[in-house]
Amino acid sequence: MKKLGLLLVVLLVVALGFSEVVVRLGGWVSSPSEEQALEEVVKAFNEEYAGKIKLVYEPIPGDYKVKLTAMLSAGTAPDIFYLDTSWAEEFFRKGVIQPLDLLIRKHALDLEDFYPSLIEAFKYDGRIYGLPKDFSTLALFYNKRMFDEAGLEYPNENWTWVDLVYAATKLTRDLDGDGQIDVWGLSLYRDGAFNRVIPFIVQAGGKVVNEDLTTALGDPDSVEGIRFYIDLHRKYGVAVTPQDVGAGWLGDAFGKEKAAMVMSGPWMLGFLRDNFPNVDYGVAELPRYKKRATMVYTVCYAIPKTSEHKDEAFIALKYLVTEGMKTFTERLGVLPARISLAKDLINDPVKGAFMKGVSYAIPWRIPTPSGIFSKAENEINTRISKVWMGEMTLEEAIDEIVKNYDSWVR
Amino acid sequence: MLKKRNVREAIAGYLFASPIIIAILVFTIVPIFQAGYYSFTDYDALLQQKYRIRFNAQEALENYFFVSPDEAPSDEELLSLFDPVDFIELSVGVDLDDRQKELVRKEFNSRKLIADFLEFKLDRIYIFSDFMKSYMKNGASTFSRYVPQFVGLSNFLEAFKDRMFWISLKNAVVFSLVVTPIQTLLAIVLAVAANQRIRGVKFFKVSFFLPSITSAAAISMIFLLIYSKPGVLNRLLGYLGIGPVDWLGNIRTALPSIMAMNIWTTAGYFMVTFLAGLQDIPTSIIEASMIDGANAWVRFWRITIPMLRNQIIFVVTMGIIGTLQVFDQIYFLIRNQENITISMYIYQNAFSYGKMGYASAIAMILFLIIFSVTFVQRRLMPEERF
Numbered sequence: 001m002k003k004l005g006l007l008l009v010v011l012l013v014v015a016l017g018f019s020e021v022v023v024r025l026g027g028w029v030s031s032p033s034e035e036q037a038l039e040e041v042v043k044a045f046n047e048e049y050a051g052k053i054k055l056v057y058e059p060i061p062g063d064y065k066v067k068l069t070a071m072l073s074a075g076t077a078p079d080i081f082y083l084d085t086s087w088a089e090e091f092f093r094k095g096v097i098q099p100l101d102l103l104i105r106k107h108a109l110d111l112e113d114f115y116p117s118l119i120e121a122f123k124y125d126g127r128i129y130g131l132p133k134d135f136s137t138l139a140l141f142y143n144k145r146m147f148d149e150a151g152l153e154y155p156n157e158n159w160t161w162v163d164l165v166y167a168a169t170k171l172t173r174d175l176d177g178d179g180q181i182d183v184w185g186l187s188l189y190r191d192g193a194f195n196r197v198i199p200f201i202v203q204a205g206g207k208v209v210n211e212d213l214t215t216a217l218g219d220p221d222s223v224e225g226i227r228f229y230i231d232l233h234r235k236y237g238v239a240v241t242p243q244d245v246g247a248g249w250l251g252d253a254f255g256k257e258k259a260a261m262v263m264s265g266p267w268m269l270g271f272l273r274d275n276f277p278n279v280d281y282g283v284a285e286l287p288r289y290k291k292r293a294t295m296v297y298t299v300c301y302a303i304p305k306t307s308e309h310k311d312e313a314f315i316a317l318k319y320l321v322t323e324g325m326k327t328f329t330e331r332l333g334v335l336p337a338r339i340s341l342a343k344d345l346i347n348d349p350v351k352g353a354f355m356k357g358v359s360y361a362i363p364w365r366i367p368t369p370s371g372i373f374s375k376a377e378n379e380i381n382t383r384i385s386k387v388w389m390g391e392m393t394l395e396e397a398i399d400e401i402v403k404n405y406d407s408w409v410r
Numbered sequence: 411m412l413k414k415r416n417v418r419e420a421i422a423g424y425l426f427a428s429p430i431i432i433a434i435l436v437f438t439i440v441p442i443f444q445a446g447y448y449s450f451t452d453y454d455a456l457l458q459q460k461y462r463i464r465f466n467a468q469e470a471l472e473n474y475f476f477v478s479p480d481e482a483p484s485d486e487e488l489l490s491l492f493d494p495v496d497f498i499e500l501s502v503g504v505d506l507d508d509r510q511k512e513l514v515r516k517e518f519n520s521r522k523l524i525a526d527f528l529e530f531k532l533d534r535i536y537i538f539s540d541f542m543k544s545y546m547k548n549g550a551s552t553f554s555r556y557v558p559q560f561v562g563l564s565n566f567l568e569a570f571k572d573r574m575f576w577i578s579l580k581n582a583v584v585f586s587l588v589v590t591p592i593q594t595l596l597a598i599v600l601a602v603a604a605n606q607r608i609r610g611v612k613f614f615k616v617s618f619f620l621p622s623i624t625s626a627a628a629i630s631m632i633f634l635l636i637y638s639k640p641g642v643l644n645r646l647l648g649y650l651g652i653g654p655v656d657w658l659g660n661i662r663t664a665l666p667s668i669m670a671m672n673i674w675t676t677a678g679y680f681m682v683t684f685l686a687g688l689q690d691i692p693t694s695i696i697e698a699s700m701i702d703g704a705n706a707w708v709r710f711w712r713i714t715i716p717m718l719r720n721q722i723i724f725v726v727t728m729g730i731i732g733t734l735q736v737f738d739q740i741y742f743l744i745r746n747q748e749n750i751t752i753s754m755y756i757y758q759n760a761f762s763y764g765k766m767g768y769a770s771a772i773a774m775i776l777f778l779i780i781f782s783v784t785f786v787q788r789r790l791m792p793e794e795r796f
Contacts, residue, residue: 066761073458090764094456095463095505102473191659191745243659246640305463305503308535374762382747391661 020054021312025320026071026078027057028064031270035059037331041324045316053312072096077304079313080320083130085121085298085365086195086373092124093371098303099127103314109321113338121363122300130300131321132337134328136265137357138199138294140287144280146171146183146260155261155284157356161203161228164261164287168238171260185238187250187259188229190388194380195295195364196263199286201225202293202362213369215405217380218398221290227394228289230387255279265297266335266354283353296361298337368409376408442777448770449565451558455766460556461539465502467532471523474501479528485521488528494518504538510552517547558767565771575772577748578755581665582776585751586733589669589676594725596677601684602714615685622679630742633671634658664749668739676732680725687721688714720793727784734780752776 025042029035042057049055058078060067065087071077072091083091091097104111111119114132122130142155150170155163168185175182189196198208206222209215216222232239240259247253250262255276262268263286272279286294301320303313321337329336335354336342346355366373383397424431472478474497475488495511498504506514523545526532542553569575604615621629636642637657644654657667691714699709715722737753744750750758752772760769 063761069455069761073455075459075462087762091456094454095460095503096456099503102469241659243656244639246638305465306459308464310464370764372762372764375758378747378758378762381745385659385746386661386748389660 020051021309022054022056023080023309023313023316024078025055025057025080025316026060026068027082029059029061034332037328038324040331041320041327044323044327045319048319049315053315055316072304072306075306077306079307079309080301080303080317082133082299083122083302085300085363088122088130088300088302089124089365089367089371091302092129096304096306097129098305098307098310099129100131100303100314100317101127103303103310104128106311107314107318109318113340114321115337115339115342115358117296117358117361117363118298118337121296121298121365122302130302131317133299133301133321134325134334135296135298135337135358136267136335137296137354137361138196138263138265138286139353139357140284141254141262141264141268142282142284143254143257143260144282146257154282155287157285159284159287161287161289165232165236165238168232168261169236172238183257184240184245184259185261186232186240187242187245187247187253187262188232188239189250190233190241190243191385192381193229193384193388194377197226197229197384198362198364199263199293199295200229200289203286203289203291204228205290208366209368213367213409215402217405218402223394223398226384226398230384230394233388234390254281266333266351269333269350283350285353285356292360294357294361295364296358297364370410373409376405379404379408445770445773448558448767449774450560450562450771451767452561453558453767453770454764456764457556457558460504461537461542461553463502463504463538464535465538465541466534467523467536467541468527468530468534470497470501471527471532479530485524485528488524489520492520492524494520494523502538502541513549513552514546517549519545519547561767565768566775568768569772569775574747574755575752578750578752581749582734582736582751582753585665585669585672585736586730588666589672589733590726590729593673593677593680593729594722596673597680597725598684598715598718598722600677600681601688602710604681604685605688618678618681620678621675624675626675626738627742629671629675630739633667634743637667658743659745661746661748664744664746668736668743672733672736672739676729680729683721683725684718687718691717723787723791723793727787730783730787731780734776734783 027038038057042055045053045055060071060081064082068077068081083097109131111128115135118132118135119128122128122132140155140159144154147154147167150167150173152167152170155167164186171183171185172181173183174180201208201217201222202225204221204225206219206225207216208222217226242249242253242259245253245256245258247256247258250259250264251268251271253259254262254264254268255272257279272281285292301317303310303317307313325336325338326341328334329341333351335345335351335358342355345351348355366376368376380401383392383401386392387394387397468479475491477483494514495506498514499506523532539550539554543550546553600618604611604618638644639654639656641657643657648654655663657663695713695717696709699713704712735753736751737757740749740751740754741757744754753776756769756772756776759765759772
């Protein structure tokens with residue numbers, strides 16, 4: 001009798017094991033600590049849904065977009081995967097991503113708790129195609145010691161372009177008197193810089209595209225924004241690229257104290273903590289001009305239309321953006337996309353600047369007729385680099401951009 | 411009897427060779443033909459699974475009508491509200507072209523679908539192509555497999571009008587014209603040096619060859635540091651009073667910098683070819699010329715170079731093919747569209763710009779260019795047989 005009971009239990013367990021639906025989760029491989037946190041979330045989910053859903057984390061190393069495209073084309077894509085705002089629209093348009101609206105209603109996920117700009121970032125044609133994993137905005141990092149030495153007040157939320165140039169000029173200094181500048185007020189990107197120029201364009205009252213998706217970069221306000229970015233280097237002489245001072249990227253230039261200010265995202269926090277713990281810095285919102293603006297970079301979880309288990313995938317997705325996001329933000333210090341989790345952060349002396357930015361931030365996603373902006377981005381970036389180096393004038397660059405834009409986004 | 415043994419031997423031979431034959435077939439031959447086919451179409455990898463999407467037909471219909479079957483009105487009423495094209499495009503989510511729309515309007519069995527809906531028969535996951543098989547009276551095969559649109563020569567015509575195509579092609583050609591002769595000459599010089607009977611020659615052989623077995627990514631990272639503004643190269647030039655140059659950032663110096671790096675990495679590889687060739691030169695010829703009073707310089711030009719003819723032809727051919735296709739170093743180090751080569755432009759079109767058909771067309775053009783250059787070269791410089 002006892003044996004029979006045991007056998008039944010075993011059979012039940014086996015049956016449950018087989019009835020478990022496997023949901024695969026794919027994403028790019030970022031830092032080991034993020035991978036660890038994700039694995040922890042997956043483990044917690046699997047404990048809660050034991051016997052019903054089994055979430056399996058399958059990181060996708062290498063060129064993520066290329067690999068994901070190949071997997072989607074072969075029909076082997078995971079049931080949940082990451083999409084980046086900057087290129088997600090192409091995937092929405094081609095009809096490979098499952099619209100989530102019905103699933104959100106069916107599984108009663110409260111959208112009110114998400115920042116609207118982050119939901120908006122993954123909408124296409126009125127439907128929601130992805131839910132935000134976390135986000136980053138740009139803010140102004142400043143070196144407190146250098147500001148003290150120059151007798152300057154720290155940047156605050158009322159700073160304008162004028163304050164930026166004034167402070168940067170004072171901070172650009174030749175320390176040893178050899179006629180060469182040792183510390184620069186600012187470090188800015190020259191190559192691939194367009195997404196960093198966009199906040200300046202919007203601050204100047206301009207925009208990237210018009211309602212009809214034609215380019216608005218030729219508008220006087222937009223040109224003013226681009227001009228200011230490049231003038232920080234060419235006219236005011238207060239900004240150089242990280243490469244100019246022997247640094248790999250902005251965080252490196254800031255950490256090595258070659259630049260007193262940089263505009264960067266929260267990914268710099270961990271980098272500075274680990275590599276330059278002695279640099280005393282503060283973070284403020286980006287300076288304003290006619291308007292306030294910053295960029296928001298965000299990544300979503302999405303489900304492919306070919307998934308065999310969309311309901312189960314959505315249950316896992318829901319867990320990832322609720323319980324999972326909580327673990328993520330606590331463990332990794334990334335910025336939560338949900339208001340309830342972000343409440344305390346808004347007053348955080350460091351993260352507050354990033355959190356405040358989200359209310360007026362522009363998603364890094366430029367709508368185009370084809371859904372693909374990368375060609376235009378490459379072409380615009382090349383011209384910004386050329387103007388920065390003095391290989392062409394801004395007028396010539398704008399002229400070429402306006403003339404050819406249509407052929408880049410077709 | 412003998413014949414039978416031959417056949418058996420041939421079978422065994424092919425069996426032994428089959429791993430590589432299959433690998434080449436699957437990863438080289440088939441893709442080449444595939445690319446040739448795509449170059450005449452608007453192929454889009456993301457649409458490959460267009461008709462394989464999965465959906466719950468019951469839910470899709472409830473969503474379409476906004477009612478569930480138990481509270482639904484009569485089937486006639488539902489039928490009057492039902493438009494199969496709208497249903498497929500909006501509720502299922504498959505875009506149809508005009509021809510398909512017409513076909514669906516004519517052949518879709520709406521009555522059967524509505525009847526099944528009211529009888530709760532649809533509450534399961536359907537694959538779209540199977541769904542169409544069940545509910546199309548005719549023509550369901552249109553929805554069985556994604557077939558890219560045939561666009562004739564328009565991809566090729568687009569290339570000829572594309573400014574970036576010409577820029578990237580020009581860059582690749584310039585790259586090839588500069589790199590191939592220098593790397594060949596340098597490889598010969600290195601080989602001659604490595605062929606000397608001096609102490610530590612093994613060390614030189616290894617160090618000449620090392621770059622060619624190091625990964626392109628690692629080499630690119632090292633050169634990124636060497637070429638950077640505060641890098642080693644600029645520091646050395648600084649002693650000569652030459653100001654710091656942003657080698658990879660500057661549009662004028664970026665490509666020459668990559669060329670120098672490419673020569674450095676490939677010369678050692680081709681050195682091995684020449685080293686083998688040098689060891690084939692009979693010592694008697696060299697000794698005879700020494701007796702006739704030829705010095706090292708004359709021996710190099712009059713004996714070594716002509717005796718290496720076959721190796722030179724081989725190295726130049728491989729060099730041209732390799733340089734016209736240069737990709738990884740450009741991918742890692744070039745940030746400027748003005749300096750990219752044609753392989754990079756193919757990659758961008760295929761994977762960033764969503765234009766696989768166009769990318770295939772450029773790849774075909776590049777293939778034809780390399781093919782004809784090699785062909786002409788083989789005609790002009792036939793290999794000598796001893």
